[in-house]
Amino acid sequence: MGIGSSYLNHPNRQGIEMKTQLEVANTKLFGPGSLGVSNVKLFPGDRRDATPEQFAEQINKALSQIENGAAEEIQDDLCA
């Protein structure tokens, strides 16, 4: 038995309860000190069986990209 598994089985170990993606999104969009969103709307993707968790996950990832400078601004008119 390795160190990792003995730690995982330790009787005093307290697991971290991970928030759901929807909880994370709700906190970011509507919680105290949040963005205070006055409107949010989504363009559904190709699959019709996406779950609320998957929608929330995509929003969370996009907001993280913006926050971390990984989003690129689109400037052109998209007509050509």
Place this chain on the structure above:
Amino acid sequence: MSYDALYQYIQTLDPVIGRNVIRDKVRELKGIAGPIRTWAVELDTNVTWGFLMRPTNTNHPIAQTAGAQFICVARALIKNRCKSRLVIVKELMHFFDAEEAVTDTEAKFETLLKELAGRSGGTFSQQYLVEHLATWMALGVMCPEKHRVRMFEEYKMGKKTAYDVALHFRIPEYLVPVLFDDLFEPVITSARGIKSAKNP
């Protein structure tokens, strides 16, 4: 100001209607002080092609970077200009959402996501219904009516294919049947009558 004012302005223009032309007119009509910015981000296009967000807390780091109203588009769609244009213009239509159709609480947001996931229980929220309406409204301002009618005539006579029509207006081809649907005119007429919410 309502969608009707934007619709009437578009009727004075010829295709291709630039998405920046539509964006700037939306800003003007709604009296939005700051820019409406658009961002390319990594998104799973199986789940979503993009979204609109309007933060009121402009001191928040995300709003400081992205702006007080912004649209995100899946980076994978950027090379397909018709699809990325559609996402942006559809999301712009939500600036004309009625008061009861805005998504401004956790409960409304959760309901919207459930309905988008097909878990509606038979009834639909105003938030969900305008998600669909906005696509029709977007077509209404990317395809000026006299050009739509002319293209429909030419399509019926076999002079134009669905692809020709899509290319003419720079819209995705899968939406051409919507553009030529019997319901198109009444749906647009109805949308023109919606009283949009005041800006926050």
